[in-house]
Amino acid sequence: MPVKKAITKPKIKKTDASQEEAPVSLAKLRIKLKAYDHKIIDSSVRQIIDIANRSGVEVVGPVPLPTEILKYTVNRSSFVHKNAREQFEMRVHKRMLDILNPNQDIIEALRDLNLPSGVDITIKI
Numbered sequence: 704m705p706v707k708k709a710i711t712k713p714k715i716k717k718t719d720a721s722q723e724e725a726p727v728s729l730a731k732l733r734i735k736l737k738a739y740d741h742k743i744i745d746s747s748v749r750q751i752i753d754i755a756n757r758s759g760v761e762v763v764g765p766v767p768l769p770t771e772i773l774k775y776t777v778n779r780s781s782f783v784h785k786n787a788r789e790q791f792e793m794r795v796h797k798r799m800l801d802i803l804n805p806n807q808d809i810i811e812a813l814r815d816l817n818l819p820s821g822v823d824i825t826i827k828i
Contacts, residue, residue, distance in 0.1 A: 730828070732802040732813075735768075737823040741796045747822050748798050754816070755802055758809040768797035 734751060738744035748765045755762045772794050779787040802809065818824060 730804055732805045732810075733827045734800040734802065734813075735825045735827075736798045736800075737825075738796055738821050739793060740821060743819045743822055744796050744798055747818050747824075748800065750816065750818070751800060751813070754812045755809060758806060758812065760805055760809055761803040762800060763803065764798070764800040766799045768799055770797070771795040 736744050736747055738747070752762055752765075772792055774790060774792045776788050776790050778785065779789055813826065816824075
């Protein structure tokens with residue numbers, strides 16, 4: 704009897720869609736805002752997003768970060784009335800924005816941005 708050879712299919716290498724596209728490293732600006740009042744931080748974020756939309760760049764966010772709550776306990780009077788205390792707290796609201804592929808126009812616009820007092824802004828490249 705003749706020996707039958709097994710017919711094998713050519714091996715096709717399977718690749719995922721994620722492997723076909725090389726990851727593109729995007730330059731981005733990371734903007735972090737801090738403020739004691741949530742209304743002024745939200746209005747500041749809207750200003751930054753409007754500037755980014757006018758420049759035609761993509762914005763990711765705003766991402767609300769956890770609110771930092773600082774609590775302080777103070778005696779109402781000295782020495783004798785130890786149980787009479789007052790408690791105070793400060794809330795620090797935080798937001799984060801990412802601007803993908805920033806151009807020189809948006810960097811200049813952010814440098815000249817006039818934010819209300821009480822808003823702390825940190826920009827990292």
